[in-house]
Amino acid sequence: MTPENLSRQYATAFAPGLIDPAIAAPEDLVAASGKRVAKRYNVYRNNVTVSLIDALAAIYPAIQRITGVEFFRAMARFHVRATPPVSPLLFEYGRDFPTFIESYEYAREMPWLADTARIERAWLDAYHAADLPVLATEALGDIEPASLAGLRFRPHPAARIVRSIYPAVAIFVMNRTDGPVSPLRSNEPEDALVTRPEQDVIVSRLPAGGATFLIALLAGASLGEAVAAAFEETSSFDLQANMAGMISAGVFSAIQHGD
Known part of the structure; x- marks a missing residue:
């Protein structure tokens, strides 16, 4: 042997x-x-x-x-x-x-503890993810309006989304510091976006429809398909705000045209 x-x-x-x-x-x-x-x-x-x-x-x-x-x-x-x-x-x-x-x-x-732990795990994975430049804010400026719906985005390695029916983002944020914990004043569901646009990991609460929108894009859907999915979930989906948010948060590293 x-x-x-x-x-x-x-x-x-x-x-x-x-x-x-x-x-x-x-x-x-x-x-x-x-x-x-x-x-x-x-x-x-x-x-x-x-x-x-x-x-x-x-x-x-x-x-x-x-x-x-x-x-x-x-x-x-x-x-x-x-x-x-x-x-x-x-x-x-x-x-x-x-x-x-x-x-x-x-x-x-x-019951909210497990989702809070999922955000914490996503934070660590984002911290250890590969380094890539994030998509520049001006990247969409030269795209013809008629081509926007067919755009697809390349996810940044650090981008993570955690959905929760509990206020897990607020619970996570208030317990990641050494200061006093404030009373939780909301029982609303909160979806977390975890990114690392530069050196620091950022955990943000996504607006209505934002998780569905980004999950679709991260899975390879076109912008038009992702928007349709978000509006199907909620009529209050704000496309302009979500587009600006995903760019500034560094969710994607590149942009490409659809077929």
Whole structure:
């Protein structure tokens, strides 16, 4: 057996118990003379769990602030045991944590918590997205009016949209700072636009129809198709305001003509 296969076989036996405390230390595990193998393995297992919980706390600081440290770490521990990491990069961990929150029994009194976590995850993904210049404000100036409906846009790698039936944007924003939390005065649904036009990630609340409009454009629809979808959702859709907003927020990196 090659060294690579031996290493893979050893990892297969060693790794599962690092997440699941019900799994005993591997039988062929050895330690230095006089050392208790099971005890040392349990210490290592605890260190791995704590490291993953710490990673979740770093990825979701607003969620931890909302729930409190003790509640968050207890919830995160259940998630860690149910969901081992699949990447060596810790910032990649916890992508399904928002979905886990939805099913977590003790978070049911905070139904908006999962969507707030989705915005927080989108913030981190936008932060780590590839760098590309954003579409310039004057890019539409030379386009013939008759050609506008057929335009298609190339998404910027950092652009993300999170839809919510809760005021998740306001909850996210007020809990990403160290200052006092103001009373929430709205129960209206809020769709989040997450972008990084320069160095800083920006989270904005989209106006009526804005999420449907941008989701269509991000999926490759023409401008005319996206506008039709937005108006189908709401007659109050403001095309001019949404166009100006998407350009200034850096949602797209390039523009192209349709067929």
